[in-house]
Amino acid sequence: DRGVYLTGACENVTISRNTVTFSGKPGIQVVGGFGMDVESNIVTDNLDHGIALTGGASACVVEDNESARNAHPTQVSANGIYLYGSPGNILRRNRLHHNQDTGLHIQSGSNNCFSYLNRSWSNGDHGYDHQSATGTIHVCDVAYGNLRDGFSLKGGSTGTRIHNSIATDNGLTTNQFDLMVDPSSNSGFVSSHNVLWNSNGQAPVKYAGSPYTSVAAYAVASGQGASSLQSDPRFVDPASGDFHLQAGSPAIDNGNSGVP
Numbered sequence: 001d002r003g004v005y006l007t008g009a010c011e012n013v014t015i016s017r018n019t020v021t022f023s024g025k026p027g028i029q030v031v032g033g034f035g036m037d038v039e040s041n042i043v044t045d046n047l048d049h050g051i052a053l054t055g056g057a058s059a060c061v062v063e064d065n066e067s068a069r070n071a072h073p074t075q076v077s078a079n080g081i082y083l084y085g086s087p088g089n090i091l092r093r094n095r096l097h098h099n100q101d102t103g104l105h106i107q108s109g110s111n112n113c114f115s116y117l118n119r120s121w122s123n124g125d126h127g128y129d130h131q132s133a134t135g136t137i138h139v140c141d142v143a144y145g146n147l148r149d150g151f152s153l154k155g156g157s158t159g160t161r162i163h164n165s166i167a168t169d170n171g172l173t174t175n176q177f178d179l180m181v182d183p184s185s186n187s188g189f190v191s192s193h194n195v196l197w198n199s200n201g202q203a204p205v206k207y208a209g210s211p212y213t214s215v216a217a218y219a220v221a222s223g224q225g226a227s228s229l230q231s232d233p234r235f236v237d238p239a240s241g242d243f244h245l246q247a248g249s250p251a252i253d254n255g256n257s258g259v260p
Contacts, residue, residue: 003046007031007055014039021045026082027070031055040064048072049082050099053110057086064093071100076124083133085109096120097241103146108132108155114139119243121145127170130157130185139259143167144238149180150196159188164255166195166233166243171202177211178204191224193256195233204230229254 003020006013010033020027020043027046030036032055043050043065050067053060067080080096083089084107091113096103103120104127106113112135119142120127127143130136132155142165143150150167153160160181167178178196181189186208196204196215203211205218205225212218215230234249236242245251 001025002027002029003043004028005031006033006036009033011035013037016040018042023047026050026052027067028052029054030057030060030086033057034059036060038062038065041066043067044069046070047078049079050096051080052082052084053086053089054082054084055086058088060086060089062089062091062094066095067103068095068097068099077101079103079105079129080120080123081105083107083110083113087111087113089113091115091118093117094119095241097122099123100125102126102129103143105129106131106133106136106157111135113137116140118142119144119241121238121241123147126150126152127167128152130160131155133157135159136161137260138162139164140255141165142243143170143178144235144243145172146170148174148176150178152180153185153189154180154182155184157185160185161190162194163191163259164193166251167204168195168197168233168235168238169199172198172200175202177206180206181208183208186222189222189224191222192227193254193259194225194228195231195251195254196225196228197230197232199232227256 003023027043116139150170234246
């Protein structure tokens with residue numbers, strides 16, 4: 001079953017510095033409750049999501065965890081971190097990689113969550129997937145080398161904001177995008193000071209149903225991203241999870257410090 005399982009009316013519980021592996025269901029799952037702190041855990045090789053917040057879990061902080069290689073045995077559905085019906089949570093400084101599905105999946109009813117300083121790479125679906133979840137804010141998140149879109153917004157995921165983030169080399173073998181915003185999710189969408197780039201020249205953005213081969217063309221069409229760049233961020237060794245920037249990276253000193 002689960003490695004760690006909190007359900008019912010739990011409040012203000014801290015789950016910290018555990019190693020959770022080979023659970024038959026999610027490694028760590030919180031169902032309902034309020035104010036949990038899930039921090040600094042290593043959650044790998046479980047047979048469902050690494051970390052899951054469901055059933056109304058709110059005001060939780062999920063930080064500094066590594067969630068990797070989680071995979072469901074019979075269907076492609078295991079994410080590094082999964083939220084369903086769980087609004088108002090903070091997700092920060094997590095390392096999400098080589099999961100069967102998405103690194104961070106924010107599902108319906110998980111509105112007004114805040115994601116920052118996370119790294120999501122080499123996952124079997126998206127880096128960050130939003131499905132019918134509104135009001136998400138991303139700041140300083142990285143999506144690299146995921147099988148499909150780096151940031152995917154669909155199913156009415158309106159009011160999403162992405163600032164100071166980097167998405168590169170996502171969807172190279174599946175003809176998908178670093179940033180994908182479907183027509184039902186462009187209302188209230190804001191994007192600024194991001195780096196979107198593919199090493200093979202593939203179109204980095206699909207917005208409101210139309211692909212754009214350049215960030216500049218996307219900015220003109222959408223009114224977003226005029227301050228974003230389309231160039232190699234010069235990571236040290238992204239395939240191994242080292243996202244430090246080499247000297248001369250266009251991302252250095254190019255963010256917006258005024259973003260909340």
